[in-house]
Amino acid sequence: MLSKEEIKAQIIKALSTKAPKPICPICQNDKWKVADGYVVLPVSPNPREIHMGGRIHPLVAVSCSKCGNTHLINLITLGFKPEELPNLKVSEDVEPKQ
């Protein structure tokens, strides 16, 4: 199991291949923070109902370090395979490798 910092490093590496120098559209800052966990949006076939336990969009929140403007980035579109997602589970118990 990977440490929280190792997981963040993988996400930052993947993001940097898609958006090498992202600039915040609100404050023009170029420093971003990756959240410690994920945002999971349920997908529903009905626009007026929430279906729990079905399909989801696996997202990671990336926030501007200056103003807090937050973007949700889809991990699959970022390049992670569905079968890799369990490896991105964040555990507070795992120490970084020495």
Ligand SMILES: [Zn+2]
């Ligand atoms: Zn900003």
